[in-house]
Amino acid sequence: MENFEKSGINSITENLKNTDIDEKKTPFIKIENVSFSYDSDEDEAPLPPVLKDVSLEIKKGSFVALLGHNGSGKSTLAKLINLILIPTKGKIYIDGTDITSESLTEDEMYGIRRRIGMVFQNPDNQLVATVVEEDVAFGPENLGIEPSEIRRRVDEALQTVNMTQYKKHSPHQLSGGQKQRVAIAGIIAMLPECIIFDESTAMLDPGGRKDVMNTIEYLNREKGITVIHITHNMDEAVRADRVVVINDGTIFLDGTPKEVFSKVQELRTVGLDVPQVTELFYELNYRGIDVDFSELDEKKCAEALANVIIQNRK
Amino acid sequence: MNALELKNITYTYSKKTPFEHTALKNVNAVFKAGQVNGLIGHTGSGKSTLVQMMNGLLKPEEPGQVLLFGKNIWDEPKKIRDIRFRVGLVFQYPEYQLFEETCEKDIAFGPKNMGLSEDEIKRRVNGAAEFVGIDQSLLAKSPFELSGGQKRRVALAGVMAMEPEVLILDEPAAGLDPIGREEVFGGIRSYQKTKENTVIIVSHSMEDVAAYCDNLTVLKDGQIMLTGSCGDVFKHERELTECGLGVPKISTFMRLLRENGIDVKDGIYTVDAALDEILRLLKKDDVEKKDGGNKNA
Numbered sequence: 001m002e003n004f005e006k007s008g009i010n011s012i013t014e015n016l017k018n019t020d021i022d023e024k025k026t027p028f029i030k031i032e033n034v035s036f037s038y039d040s041d042e043d044e045a046p047l048p049p050v051l052k053d054v055s056l057e058i059k060k061g062s063f064v065a066l067l068g069h070n071g072s073g074k075s076t077l078a079k080l081i082n083l084i085l086i087p088t089k090g091k092i093y094i095d096g097t098d099i100t101s102e103s104l105t106e107d108e109m110y111g112i113r114r115r116i117g118m119v120f121q122n123p124d125n126q127l128v129a130t131v132v133e134e135d136v137a138f139g140p141e142n143l144g145i146e147p148s149e150i151r152r153r154v155d156e157a158l159q160t161v162n163m164t165q166y167k168k169h170s171p172h173q174l175s176g177g178q179k180q181r182v183a184i185a186g187i188i189a190m191l192p193e194c195i196i197f198d199e200s201t202a203m204l205d206p207g208g209r210k211d212v213m214n215t216i217e218y219l220n221r222e223k224g225i226t227v228i229h230i231t232h233n234m235d236e237a238v239r240a241d242r243v244v245v246i247n248d249g250t251i252f253l254d255g256t257p258k259e260v261f262s263k264v265q266e267l268r269t270v271g272l273d274v275p276q277v278t279e280l281f282y283e284l285n286y287r288g289i290d291v292d293f294s295e296l297d298e299k300k301c302a303e304a305l306a307n308v309i310i311q312n313r314k
Numbered sequence: 315m316n317a318l319e320l321k322n323i324t325y326t327y328s329k330k331t332p333f334e335h336t337a338l339k340n341v342n343a344v345f346k347a348g349q350v351n352g353l354i355g356h357t358g359s360g361k362s363t364l365v366q367m368m369n370g371l372l373k374p375e376e377p378g379q380v381l382l383f384g385k386n387i388w389d390e391p392k393k394i395r396d397i398r399f400r401v402g403l404v405f406q407y408p409e410y411q412l413f414e415e416t417c418e419k420d421i422a423f424g425p426k427n428m429g430l431s432e433d434e435i436k437r438r439v440n441g442a443a444e445f446v447g448i449d450q451s452l453l454a455k456s457p458f459e460l461s462g463g464q465k466r467r468v469a470l471a472g473v474m475a476m477e478p479e480v481l482i483l484d485e486p487a488a489g490l491d492p493i494g495r496e497e498v499f500g501g502i503r504s505y506q507k508t509k510e511n512t513v514i515i516v517s518h519s520m521e522d523v524a525a526y527c528d529n530l531t532v533l534k535d536g537q538i539m540l541t542g543s544c545g546d547v548f549k550h551e552r553e554l555t556e557c558g559l560g561v562p563k564i565s566t567f568m569r570l571l572r573e574n575g576i577d578v579k580d581g582i583y584t585v586d587a588a589l590d591e592i593l594r595l596l597k598k599d600d601v602e603k604k605d606g607g608n609k610n611a
Contacts, residue, residue: 069491070462121489175357175558202489205356205518207558232491235563271493276521276563279585281590289596298563302570305592309576312596 007104026096028194028226029081033285034090036076049088050076052249060193062244063220063227065240065257069271073249074230079195081111081228082116104217105277114143117187121199133158133167134184150189154274157185160223161215181215188219193225195219201236213239234261234275238296262283262294277301317347317480318401319381323374323581325363337363338374339536348385350506350513352527352544354520355546356558359449360536361516365482368514369401370394379584382480399428402478406485407470409462417443417460424476435475442471446501463494467501474505481505482514485523499526524548524562524583531557545581552563564588 036051050073058064067089068074079085080092083099091100098104099112120126129135133154140150156234158164161181166283171179180200187195197216201209213236219225231274237243243260253260261267261274263280274282281293281301293309295301323341328334337360338579345351345368366372367380370387374380380387387397403412414420421442425435443453446467452460457468466486486502487495503526507512517523523530523544530547532540534557540547548554548561551569555561561583566593568582576595582588602607 070489070494081413177357199489203518204484205558206520206555206560207356232489257391271491273492277567277583280564280567283585283589284592287593298567298570302567302574306571306574306576309592309595 003264012263014085026093028060028095029056029058030091030093030096030309031056031077031081032093033093034080034087034092036073036080036085036088048076048247050249051080051087053090054249054251056244056251056254058226058228061220061224062242063217063240064229065237065243066228066230066246067232067234067237067243067272068246068252072246072270074246075198077246078118078198078230079227081194082118082196083112084118094289103166114190115193116196117190117192119180119195119197119200121202122178123183123203126183126186127171127179129314130170131167132163132169132171135171135182136185136189139186143190153189153191154185157188160188160219161185162211175208176204177211180204180208180212184212184215184219192225194230196230198230199232201231201233209233209236234273238275245272257296258294261296264293281305315347315383316344316381317383318368319379319384320344320364320367320374320383321379321381323364323367323378323380324375325360325367325372325378337364337536338367341533341536342539343531343538343541345512345514346529347512347553348506348510349528350503350515352523352524352530353514353516354518354523354530354559355533355539359533359557361533362484363536364533365403365484365514365516368480368482369403370397371403372561373518399476400478401480401482402473402476404473404481404483404486406488408473409457409465412457412465412469412472415456416454417457418562420457420468421453421472421475423505424445424472428476438475438477439471442475442505445474446471447497447504449557463490463497466490466494466498470498470501474501477509478511480512480514482516483516484516486515487517487519495522502526520548520554532557542582544583548583549581 032055034051035048035049035055038047040047066074076085080087083281086176087100091098094112103215126172127135128138135158136154137150158167161184163178163185166174166178170183199278201212204212216227216229218240220227231237238257240257243255243257244251245260252270253263253266261278266275277298278293281291289308291304320343323338325338326334341364353361364371367374370550373388382397382400389415412420414423418439422435425438448464448467448471452464457465460468470486483502487498490498499522502513515523515527529543529585531538532547539557540550548565551561552564564585565583566607568578568588571578579591582591
């Protein structure tokens with residue numbers, strides 16, 4: 001941790017700690033009765049709303065997994081939070097600032113986008129430069145930051161995602177997981193307080209997924225960055241501290257992973273799965289075998305089930 | 315019988331330049347006729363290069379051979395276009411390649427280029443739409459009005475309508491939600507069952523290949539690492555994890571049970587099989603299986 005002592009990222013973490021008391025009062029992201037419809041063509045009927053009267057509060061430093069079937073409105077919600085889209089109705093506050101206000105200046109808007117970074121699905125669509133470290137520098141360069149400060153931020157961001165040894169490489173030589181970590185470094189170099197991952201692991205192989213998930217967890221737990229992780233992978237959602245399920249533009253379930261994944265039937269009705277081990281335990285319960293299926297840790301699950309089997313033999 | 319047999323395949327990109335990179339090193343592999351063959355490997359393991367060998371988009375270095383039902387596809391290089399009709403290759407995100415005004419026209423594009431009669435084209439379009447569960451009412455719509463999962467299935471139908479003897483799909487379910495995945499794989503299954511053709515699925519999802527493939531071929535750094543049934547391949551959890559892959563979560567869980575002193579069978583890779591095994595251990599196998607609690611019920 002000492003490496004980060006003088007870093008900008010660390011100073012943000014410090015800020016978070018100092019303002020902790022205030023944070024309890026005002027959530028970092030506050031969504032208030034938000035509805036959203038995409039514009040239809042002039043001669044056609046208006047399109048149905050993608051989000052309907054959604055209210056949601058996200059605390060600073062939390063790790064939220066956002067689940068929902070394709071077309072449920074989760075990506076739209078993410079785009080509203082970082083001002084790529086503007087709600088048709090309702091208010092969104094970021095750290096107390098009303099970002100839906102008409103008096104929001106362009107500078108304030110760019111400020112919000114810097115504070116809330118976004119990493120997308122396709123690793124090949126997000127890298128712009130021909131050398132890894134130049135790509136990471138792209139964001140801070142556009143913010144007009146001093147070259148010496150850019151150098152410092154780039155080195156540190158690459159270290160955070162564990163890609164320092166590849167800094168002189170060309171992005172096309174990297175694997176999908178490595179490219180995503182470079183994309184994350186590019187965001188970190190802008191010192192965001194929140195990062196939204198929009199299915200950022202969907203195209204990766206299992207090894208790449210694991211590396212990216214570990215990076216996300218590290219940013220959240222060690223750096224205090226608020227994380228919103230959109231995914232179809234239930235085993236990834238288990239690692240968050242809160243799971244929000246969106247269905248047809250409304251919030252369907254909201255709770256800890258334990259609470260949400262214990263609702264196996266409800267999740268299935270909205271087209272989602274549960275982790276495989278939870279599914280197994282649910283089926284066992286259904287057949288009258290008494291094992292606690294709200295437990296999500298595989299090792300604990302294995303111990304519990306082993307005990308049931310051993311008891312049964314006696 | 316083998317639909318495709320690859321013999322001594324080596325391929326080097328940008329040969330004799332500083333960027334020279336050998337993607338495949340002396341690969342020997344077979345893909346069985348009438349089965350759903352899975353091909354897995356970490357990013358950069360050579361999967362894409364290998365599938366492009368199979369329909370003649372890339373040519374192996376001497377003395378490599380690609381045998382389609384026993385015949386070398388490069389015997390008559392001028393006829394390589396015919397091979398591409400016989401071996402259909404569906405790239406990742408095929409919905410980006412939709413372009414026609416209606417779904418029907420888009421699905422018909424391939425068969426039309428094969429020079430088939432109008433009646434035959436009609437029959438093929440309807441057949442393919444049925445496999446992937448695209449309703450007749452959707453056929454007249456523009457593909458751009460459909461949802462992501464529907465677009466994907468229309469794109470798949472476009473290749474199925476050409477009725478290739480071997481259908482190769484690169485990550486057919488990437489980016490889809492669980493229901494979308496089931497619909498896509500269900501479509502591939504019913505196509506394969508009805509036509510008794512050969513299917514090759516390239517995927518990063520161990521859970522998906524475990525659920526839908528009859529056998530697996532594992533590539534690592536341009537070489538074959540493992541081949542066999544899903545049960546045989548997923549026994550190698552450590553090796554698979556080391557090369558950037560893994561095993562289905564449920565296989566890991568069964569290993570953990572074993573480490574807790576429970577004598578579970580080897581080679582379990584689906585939730586259903588795990589459930590049967592645990593019920594057997596609890597001697598509850600007389601209990602009704604797979605009833606209302608199952609998601610397909």
